[in-house]
Amino acid sequence: MSDIDLKRRNFFKTSLGAAAIAIAPGILLFDTAHGKAQTVSGKVRWGMLIDTAQCREGCNDCVTACNRENGLPGATSATAVQWIRKVDIKNTTTGRQVSLPMMCQHCESPPCVDVCPTGASFKRVDGIVLVDRHLCIGCRYCMMACPYKARSFVHEPVSDQNPDVPRGKGTVESCTLCVHRIDNGMQPACAEACANKAILFGDLNDPDSEIARKIRAVASVQLRADLGLNTGVRYQGL
């Protein structure tokens, strides 16, 4: 083969390589800019472990963060929308007091899904219990079925929503585990806001995740475990 031919071949090789290097980041950037196109995996089960020893009485940071992230008004009247509440409990025999955050427990067999007449209340394959508000007719059966009183009905018109968290009058809603953040690889707002790291969020199904290792090592309970709902949210130190 002549020298010229070889030079030409090398020239093509290097220019192809250079072209690939120049284009590849563009393709990657295009993909990230357009968001994730794949569906969520059923191998994952999202959950939380709440360490009540680390939860300070009077601290409301998780509630504030939730209200801000999801655009909730933050009122606490009987008809107000609340996705997460701080609850102080006291054992009347021993006098021991504990403070803890309460929200949707993201059950494996959720009663709210059983009773929903339109299929609006559903469980995503990764264990997050949600309301599809396109289908919700506002009948509030799910609110009656939920043993944790985790759901709220929106009584008032809503304006200036977070573009990631659409919500409106006439539908039922509850903690979504900040599903819009999880889908983008972030933590729920409450877990991120807790200064004492009392809320540990992660994949219960992954044996190497921090939450799975911790629930293997320390004693934790599900609230109303007698109902056999297998909640995704667990409490330590109750």
Add this chain to the structure above:
Amino acid sequence: MKRFASLLLCLCIPAALAAGTGAPTIDIGKGGQCVEDAQWMRKNHPHVLKHQRDETVHQGVRDTRHSLKGCIECHASTRDNSVTARADSFCVACHRYEAVKIDCFECHSDKRKSAWLQRNAK
């Protein structure tokens, strides 16, 4: 030159006629290349949005190509970052002309995410 002028005239006459029929004037925001052909989108955007909405809510598909947020990102007005605020806003202009009520913005934000973040950053 004469030929060019007559060509220009020919092009202008249909445009003037179209404007005379009271077709809506639309603020298309940033505009640019749409994800699909414009005429196809005029006809099919409700189906596209409905399909995308079910996939996003139930399966967590956060692809912005056919999402409402994606539409708003390009088509919200550059003046007020909204697709519904004024009579010539992107969604309102046509829907008012065709007398078709849209419920999307009872729950969904009509603003660009960047504009919302700017307002709510404290």
